[in-house]
Amino acid sequence: MTPLMGAALAICLLCGLLVLRVPMIVSITAAVFFNYYSSGAWAITLPQTMMSGLGRFVLIALPLFVLAGGLMNAGGISGRLFDFARAIVGSLRGGLAHVNVVTSMFFGGMIGSSTADLAGTGSIVIPAMKENKYPADFSAALTASSAGIGPMIPPSSPMILYSAVTGVSLGALFLAGVIPGLLLGLSQMLIVAYLARKRGWLPYAVFRLEEVWRTGKRAILSFGLPLIIVGGLVVGLFTPSEAGAFAVMYALFLAILVHRSLTIRQLYRVLVNAVQLSGELLIIVGLSFALGAGLTNAHVPEFLVKLIDTIVIVDSDYLRLLTMVALAILAGMILDPLIPVLLPIILPTLMAFNVDLLHFGVLMVIAVVIGQVTPPMAIALIIAGKIANVDQIRVLRANMPFFWGILAFMLVAIAVPGIATWLPEVLRD
Amino acid sequence: MTTSADQGDDLAGKIEAATRKIELQDPDEGLPLLGRVINHIVEIMGVTVLCSIVLVVFVNAVSRYTIGYSFVWAEESVQMAIPWLAMTGVFLSVRRGTMIRVDFFFEKIPLRFQGLVAKLGYVVNIGVLLGMAWASLDFVMQFGGDVALYMEIPVGWSTSALVWGAAGAAMAYTAELHATWRNRDTTGGTVS
Numbered sequence: 001m002t003p004l005m006g007a008a009l010a011i012c013l014l015c016g017l018l019v020l021r022v023p024m025i026v027s028i029t030a031a032v033f034f035n036y037y038s039s040g041a042w043a044i045t046l047p048q049t050m051m052s053g054l055g056r057f058v059l060i061a062l063p064l065f066v067l068a069g070g071l072m073n074a075g076g077i078s079g080r081l082f083d084f085a086r087a088i089v090g091s092l093r094g095g096l097a098h099v100n101v102v103t104s105m106f107f108g109g110m111i112g113s114s115t116a117d118l119a120g121t122g123s124i125v126i127p128a129m130k131e132n133k134y135p136a137d138f139s140a141a142l143t144a145s146s147a148g149i150g151p152m153i154p155p156s157s158p159m160i161l162y163s164a165v166t167g168v169s170l171g172a173l174f175l176a177g178v179i180p181g182l183l184l185g186l187s188q189m190l191i192v193a194y195l196a197r198k199r200g201w202l203p204y205a206v207f208r209l210e211e212v213w214r215t216g217k218r219a220i221l222s223f224g225l226p227l228i229i230v231g232g233l234v235v236g237l238f239t240p241s242e243a244g245a246f247a248v249m250y251a252l253f254l255a256i257l258v259h260r261s262l263t264i265r266q267l268y269r270v271l272v273n274a275v276q277l278s279g280e281l282l283i284i285v286g287l288s289f290a291l292g293a294g295l296t297n298a299h300v301p302e303f304l305v306k307l308i309d310t311i312v313i314v315d316s317d318y319l320r321l322l323t324m325v326a327l328a329i330l331a332g333m334i335l336d337p338l339i340p341v342l343l344p345i346i347l348p349t350l351m352a353f354n355v356d357l358l359h360f361g362v363l364m365v366i367a368v369v370i371g372q373v374t375p376p377m378a379i380a381l382i383i384a385g386k387i388a389n390v391d392q393i394r395v396l397r398a399n400m401p402f403f404w405g406i407l408a409f410m411l412v413a414i415a416v417p418g419i420a421t422w423l424p425e426v427l428r429d
Numbered sequence: 430m431t432t433s434a435d436q437g438d439d440l441a442g443k444i445e446a447a448t449r450k451i452e453l454q455d456p457d458e459g460l461p462l463l464g465r466v467i468n469h470i471v472e473i474m475g476v477t478v479l480c481s482i483v484l485v486v487f488v489n490a491v492s493r494y495t496i497g498y499s500f501v502w503a504e505e506s507v508q509m510a511i512p513w514l515a516m517t518g519v520f521l522s523v524r525r526g527t528m529i530r531v532d533f534f535f536e537k538i539p540l541r542f543q544g545l546v547a548k549l550g551y552v553v554n555i556g557v558l559l560g561m562a563w564a565s566l567d568f569v570m571q572f573g574g575d576v577a578l579y580m581e582i583p584v585g586w587s588t589s590a591l592v593w594g595a596a597g598a599a600m601a602y603t604a605e606l607h608a609t610w611r612n613r614d615t616t617g618g619t620v621s
């Protein structure tokens with residue numbers, strides 16, 4: 001068996017086991033073992049490369065950001081952020097739908113996980129939207145799509161994973177996500193505004209400056225968290241892990257001393273959740289290094305370069321990038337987490353094509369967001385559909401305006417790298 | 430001006446309560462005492478490691494900025510702790526059925542075959558995790574005696590987490606397979 005054939009069979013084994021509901025960790029491990037076996041490598045290469053992957057210093061930031069997000073969540077920031085969003089955009093036509101989007105943008109800056117936003121905020125906002133005469137399928141679709149903004153806005157778990165695998169600066173990545181995240185939120189608000197005018201949805205609240213001031217004062221301390229993280233990284237004050245540790249301390253200070261909303265027993269529960277959530281992701285990153293090393297030894301990257309050169313007959317960097325992004329979107333429909341599994345396979349190919357890894361990082365996160373609302377996985381649509389008690393197909397149909405919106409946004413982001421790279425270039429020079 | 434809701438509907442309060450409930454709920458509610466004790470021991474290990482990481486990174490950064498002193502062993506100690514954090518997290522995920530997996534295709538399998546596929550899945554999980562534990566043990570036996578540069582302790586203290594974690598997860602799956610078999614569960618239980 002040639003090494004390339006062995007690698008192809010290993011990838012088939014990985015996909016086959018995933019289809020049979022075998023956990024991601026076990027599926028990757030089995031694929032790595034098969035790949036090693038077919039190429040005659042020693043089995044201890046697995047723990048060796050895993051340890052090398054786990055040794056990436058930027059990875060330490062992952063459990064710390066997860067913990068900071070959990071502390072903010074348990075500390076009760078969601079209500080404050082919702083109130084503030086209502087005061088700012090609640091007076092627009094379709095006010096509650098706008099508030100939903102803006103709350104997700106705020107929430108993304110604190111939690112960094114879209115499912116936390118979806119399960120928590122969505123469980124209340126979706127029924128409230130239904131009560132306010134919004135169609136149930138639309139309410140679910142909007143909540144699922146707006147929750148996807150979270151991973152774009154720093155701190156973002158997918159970006160930490162990307163930084164760990166590629167070595168791209170986490171500070172630069174966080175900055176690169178800011179403008180695309182805001183634009184994505186804005187595009188969703190434009191779609192909502194169009195539908196609100198067409199369907200006659202009412203505003204949700206009256207705009208009052210004193211209400212903006214009152215709710216803003218209650219929420220302002222929460223915005224300190226993304227400020228500490230991004231500011232500290234941009235100024236060069238902190239390493240990513242130090243930014244994570246300071247974020248944890250700040251979140252603790254808010255939850256225990258300022259908001260007084262967390263007991264020691266509850267703090268313990270938040271810590272356990274952070275261990276559990278980050279543990280599996282860390283191991284997947286470690287395993288992805290082992291998988292990537294095996295596939296590189298089997299010359300898979302060279303094969304991918306040849307394959308893409310065959311598919312893209314015109315000599316165009318844009319088309320090559322488009323092909324790589326299309327591959328990421330397709331993989332994202334099945335794989336979650338996408339980045340640590342796919343990236344070790346395609347990273348050498350990206351480097352061979354001289355792709356800007358910072359720009360591609362943002363495109364990968366958009367691919368993750370698309371995967372969350374695209375079947376067969378469509379985890380965000382499934383959760384939102386269950387909350388709204390609506391059939392998945394109806395939610396999928398109602399989500400089409402947002403799906404085409406994000407797809408169009410992706411094409412623009414590919415064609416105009418400055419959307420992602422401008423802010424890091426300006427602020428880090 | 431007409432609005433669809435008045436300001437006093439306390440949606441914000443309900444959202445706050447819902448998010449806090451999700452974050453703070455006890456995942457082991459209804460579990461037998463032995464299961465709770467096992468999970469609790471591993472939880473304490475994981476929480477201790479996580480708190481140590483936070484403290485070491487934070488104190489090192491503060492000391493660097495305030496008194497211009499860095500602990501040379503800080504980075505290495507945190508890197509050595511990460512495998513333990515990862516493996517305790519994986520063990521808890523296995524125990525609580527929250528491992529990342531794809532349910533979509535499994536749900537398309539006819540119900541009468543789902544139990545068999547789930548049991549086969551358990552066997553694959555156990556076999557592969559035991560393989561990982563064995564390879565990790567081999568790795569620790571060969572290189573675990575190497576001494577860490579600044580901590581000056583054998584790196585086996587760190588790498589052995591892979592052995593314990595993989596073997597522990599395999600044991601958790603074995604217990605789940607046994608329980609599924611005994612209860613004649615046709616859907617494959619809660620843990621996959």
